[in-house]
Amino acid sequence: MTGTRSRTAARSSSARAATRLGRAFFDRPTVRVARELLGARLRVRVGRTVREARIVETEAYLRDDPASHAFRGPTRRNRSMFGSPGTMYVFRIHRVVCANLVTRVGEAVLLRAGAIVGSDPASGSGPGRLCRALGITIADDGADAVRGSRVAVRRRAGPRPRIRVSRRIGIRRAADRPLRFYLAGDRAVSHPHVA
DNA sequence: GAAAAGATTACCT
């Protein structure tokens, strides 16, 4: 039994390493990363358990983008956005937190919604709800999703999904830019009707 | 120092 479990663990560890998205994935143009994160799995270790969501909705925040928290350069709050590709930028808004994955310096992808695996899929509909469902907190700000032990992103499995594009949700500045991406028809998408 | 603004959500009518 022990031997079997050990062998199984070794194999799944190797498979996990093979499917985990690396630095190079995030070190690419932000819009491309935002699109390719759709369908990927976001895994968060919470104590002894692992929570997982299939990402269904993202938004890109660019360097030359008045809506981005990094627009005016590094501050104490946004310093994670200037970290390595794959760094988590988590910020607080009202009573919730929202999570981003950093791409290139000063740019990031906001994780707007995910279908929670093994639970109510719609409980991750919305950036604050996604973080709450996965157990992401402000303490995860600055964490490394590439090499870190708490958060990891796994490559999308399966065929290329059908992606829809719209303006971003809930912002005032640069509101017309088509920088929101989501899976067509997915129940966990937070604002299905925004064009 | 004080005040305003928010990449939101839940609950109201």
Added chain:
DNA sequence: GGTAATCTTTTCC
């Protein structure tokens, strides 16, 4: 569809 909740960071005097 509108609005209150809630609190940190940023910005302005």
